Amino acid sequence: MQRSKQLIAVIDEPGEERDALAEAITCKDMGVFAAANIDHLPAETALIVAHARAVPRQQWSNLTRRLPTLVVSDSRQDADLIKAVDVGLVDYIVHPLRHAELLRRMIRKAIELHALALERDRDRERLAELNESLETHLALLRMDQQSGGHIQRRLLPVHPKVINGVYFDYWFAPSLYLSGDFLDYQRYNERYSAFYFADVSGHGASSAFVTVLLKYLCNRWLHEWNGKHPERLPADWLAALNRELQGTDIGKHATLFVGVIDHEAHTLHYSLGAQLPMPLLYANGQLIRLEGEGMPVGLFPGVEYPTLRCELPPQFTLWLCSDGVLECLPGDTLDSRLKELECLVSKSATLEQLHDRLALTSAHISNEEALDERDSPDRNALPDDLTIMMVSGFGHAD
Numbered sequence: 001m002q003r004s005k006q007l008i009a010v011i012d013e014p015g016e017e018r019d020a021l022a023e024a025i026t027c028k029d030m031g032v033f034a035a036a037n038i039d040h041l042p043a044e045t046a047l048i049v050a051h052a053r054a055v056p057r058q059q060w061s062n063l064t065r066r067l068p069t070l071v072v073s074d075s076r077q078d079a080d081l082i083k084a085v086d087v088g089l090v091d092y093i094v095h096p097l098r099h100a101e102l103l104r105r106m107i108r109k110a111i112e113l114h115a116l117a118l119e120r121d122r123d124r125e126r127l128a129e130l131n132e133s134l135e136t137h138l139a140l141l142r143m144d145q146q147s148g149g150h151i152q153r154r155l156l157p158v159h160p161k162v163i164n165g166v167y168f169d170y171w172f173a174p175s176l177y178l179s180g181d182f183l184d185y186q187r188y189n190e191r192y193s194a195f196y197f198a199d200v201s202g203h204g205a206s207s208a209f210v211t212v213l214l215k216y217l218c219n220r221w222l223h224e225w226n227g228k229h230p231e232r233l234p235a236d237w238l239a240a241l242n243r244e245l246q247g248t249d250i251g252k253h254a255t256l257f258v259g260v261i262d263h264e265a266h267t268l269h270y271s272l273g274a275q276l277p278m279p280l281l282y283a284n285g286q287l288i289r290l291e292g293e294g295m296p297v298g299l300f301p302g303v304e305y306p307t308l309r310c311e312l313p314p315q316f317t318l319w320l321c322s323d324g325v326l327e328c329l330p331g332d333t334l335d336s337r338l339k340e341l342e343c344l345v346s347k348s349a350t351l352e353q354l355h356d357r358l359a360l361t362s363a364h365i366s367n368e369e370a371l372d373e374r375d376s377p378d379r380n381a382l383p384d385d386l387t388i389m390m391v392s393g394f395g396h397a398d
Contacts, residue, residue: 005031006111009041009067011050017097018051021072024100027048030107038063047110048104049096059268068114070106071098142177145205149177152208155215157184163193164263169351173324173386180254181322181387182205182214186222192230193261194222196237197275197320200254210245210252214332217244231307234258234271238297238305242273245298253298257320261312265380266394268310268318273297276323278336280345284317287346317392319345319354324386328362351390 008030012018017070020113020386022032027044040061052073055063061071067379091110096103152174157353160169168185174361180200198214200207220304237258244253257279259270272279274296278289292308329344331337344361 006107007042007048008032008107009038009045009048010034011014011036011038011048011171012054013051014256019092020097021049024097025107027104030104038066038362041067047107047114047206049107051118052253061202068110070103070110072103076209106339117311134377138266144384148205149174149179152178152211155212157181157186161186162184162396164190164261166193166261166263166391167396168195168389168391169352170387170389171355174205178204179385179387180211180265181324182211183320183392184215184218185387186219186221188225188260190228191262191264192227193263194218194233194259195261195389195391196258197279197322197387198256198257199322199387200252201252203385206250206252213240213244214254217241230260231269231309233260234269235305237309238271238273238294238314239303242297242301242305253296255323256297256316259318259389261393262396266312266314268312269306270308270310272308273303273305275320277321277325277341280319280342281310281316282319282323282346283313287342289342312393314394315392317349317390318392320388320389322385325388327388328365330361330365338397351388354388354390359369 008025009026010018010020010022010032010095013032014034014036018034035041035043038050038055041244046069048063048069050063050069050071052071072387073092075090075094091106093099093103104180110152112184128394138335147222156170156172160167161183164187170183172179172181173181181198181200182200183195183197185193185195196218198211199212200210215307217240218237221240225233238256241254241256253273255276257270257272257274257275259268270279270290270292271294272290272292273294275294279391281288281290290308290310290362292306295303297303319323325341326334326337329337329340331340338359344354344357348357352371
């Protein structure tokens with residue numbers, strides 16, 4: 001395909017030297033328009049070749065802002081050439097008729113660089129527009145996330161709360177605005193209360209939506225329960241939720257602990273699905289891990305979950321933590337970190353104490369230098385995605 005000629009404007013005083021310069025520039029890919037000044041140049045002009053003597057000093061700045069400009073001169077000492085250099089010409093050449101081939105190469109290169117500069121400016125403008133659009137969309141997304149996080153926190157139960165003499169409390173720190181961690185506790189009647197502790201896989205909106213589904217389903221199932229066979233309720237809930245998550249086909253699963261407290265018999269009926277860390281029960285001066293194991297909820301069809309129970313003494317504390325707690329603990333293996341968690345739990349009588357001990361331990365991990373014992377623990381030292389739940393009883397005043 002034949003490439004169109006580039007039009008080069010030659011600005012010089014009329015005469016043989018201008019004609020010779022125009023002839024030296026003219027070739028198969030460049031045409032020339034000769035003029036005595038910069039007024040009335042054709043719109044398609046790609047570049048100006050101006051003789052230093054033909055352009056008044058005060059016009060050089062206007063000329064270089066208008067089009068890429070090469071300056072020619074008969075002497076390096078030309079005062080007008082120095083002025084042209086000062087205002088930003090593309091390049092210059094002395095005795096152009098002696099270096100015609102070099103002049104043509106310089107013209108082609110200057111046109112190419114100017115085209116690249118224009119393209120860069122257009123790209124910069126498009127990028128600025130895209131960045132502005134992105135910032136707008138990010139702001140909207142941030143507002144949506146904040147609103148979603150606010151709604152999710154409103155779905156959480158009031159805390160602390162006493163139900164039939166049992167004290168419930170929790171620490172909830174979501175990742176960014178939304179979290180896959182969730183929990184709830186409710187009074188069924190004077191004898192029974194139910195609670196659950198969930199950690200949905202992943203982070204963000206999709207995981208948070210599953211917690212909304214979990215809240216709705218558990219409220220419905222508790223309302224539909226007839227108050228009989230409490231030992232079967234936790235396992236039935238997990239099996240039903242497993243079917244629901246399988247049916248949604250959203251690729252989400254959860255680890256879950258469901259418990260029903262019999263306040264008359266002082267018994268905990270529970271079931272679990274891949275809960276990690278395992279719930280820790282502190283009673284009679286000893287700390288034990290609750291027994292049992294189960295498959296994750298929503299991952300495999302047709303799963304049967306265990307039916308488990310545990311006798312509760314008059315004074316006990318049950319601790320449940322999301323797997324985010326493991327990031328706060330030292331140790332190269334999972335078992336060593338779980339043992340460290342048990343050590344911290346055994347020394348903590350309240351949720352606040354465990355939280356502060358985890359914060360202090362996490363700060364030691366992130367900073368090898370010893371902390372000043374006079375400094376209070378940094379609450380920001382804990383990872384964002386962390387949930388802790390504490391259940392203690394009996395005998396608390398409602």
